[in-house]
Amino acid sequence: MTKLVAYKRNWPASPALNSNKIDFMTDSQALTVHFPAILASSVHDMKNSLSNLRALISQLESQYPEAKPPEFKQLEFESNRLNNSLMQLLTLYKIDASQFNLNVDESSVRDILNEIVAQQSSLLALSEIELIAECDDDLFCFCDSTLVSNAISTLVNNAQRYCHSKILLSARQEDEYVVFYIEDDGAGYPENFLADSQKSFGIDVVTGNTGLGLFFVATIAKMHRQGSSHGYIKTDNASSLGGARFSLYLP
Numbered sequence: 001m002t003k004l005v006a007y008k009r010n011w012p013a014s015p016a017l018n019s020n021k022i023d024f025m026t027d028s029q030a031l032t033v034h035f036p037a038i039l040a041s042s043v044h045d046m047k048n049s050l051s052n053l054r055a056l057i058s059q060l061e062s063q064y065p066e067a068k069p070p071e072f073k074q075l076e077f078e079s080n081r082l083n084n085s086l087m088q089l090l091t092l093y094k095i096d097a098s099q100f101n102l103n104v105d106e107s108s109v110r111d112i113l114n115e116i117v118a119q120q121s122s123l124l125a126l127s128e129i130e131l132i133a134e135c136d137d138d139l140f141c142f143c144d145s146t147l148v149s150n151a152i153s154t155l156v157n158n159a160q161r162y163c164h165s166k167i168l169l170s171a172r173q174e175d176e177y178v179v180f181y182i183e184d185d186g187a188g189y190p191e192n193f194l195a196d197s198q199k200s201f202g203i204d205v206v207t208g209n210t211g212l213g214l215f216f217v218a219t220i221a222k223m224h225r226q227g228s229s230h231g232y233i234k235t236d237n238a239s240s241l242g243g244a245r246f247s248l249y250l251p
Helices: 028-062 070-096 109-125 145-162 191-195 212-223
Strands: 004-008 022-026 105-108 130-134 140-143 166-174 177-184 232-236 245-250
Touching: 028 070, 070 109, 070 145, 070 212, 105 109, 105 145, 109 130, 109 140, 109 145, 109 166, 140 145, 140 245, 145 166, 145 177, 145 212, 145 245, 191 232, 212 232, 212 245
Parallel strands: 130 166
Antiparallel strands: 004 022, 105 140, 166 177, 177 245, 232 245
16 A cells, blocks of 8 residues: 655746655555654654653643642653653664764763662552662773763663662673673563573553563664674673663673
8 A cells, every 4th residue: 555755746847846846656666665763853842842741741840849740750750761762763863874874982881870779769659669779980981972871871771670669770891891781680581581581672562561661672782892892782690680681792
């Protein structure tokens, strides 16, 4: 079945015709070519609308200087999660279009983890979930700290869905890698996920999970390179809390 596609036609110069006139043709191949750019433009529009929504939430919160209704925190959590998803989509589009470069610099791992805890703890507390960070103060990593922070926040949000009451963030040096661990006290990963975690990014029609977050984390990890080494991810059920453990390796 063909679909309607819009494209610009180079019309002859004429007072009656506009060279930017949009013509609609039933061309499924053209849709395939232009859809990524259309999607990226739409995501930009959604991010602009979301920014306005977040500003409105902030204004409404200022009207409750004392005890804020818990619904405000839930609104903040959902808007942040949506903003992260849109950012991930745009980043993946730019990577695919060869329009993206990592902003790599030396960063304090402790600062990265502390920032995530500061952003997430109050929201997780609404669900009575404790978020803990453990890391040596002298551990540093050459990475794009903004993307790594977003990736770990995505993993924290994922762990929130499956843990009972606690999530642990930690990091340490292992040979030539700095390894970030996200652990929880839930039931752990299912066996089918552990069997092929590198490729388990498909849509789950039961839960509605798109796998975008995990695909984003794996992509960002692989983009971090040092010599012949590149980043990667691992999953297991060896959490010190008894549940799932996600490991992010950066060279």
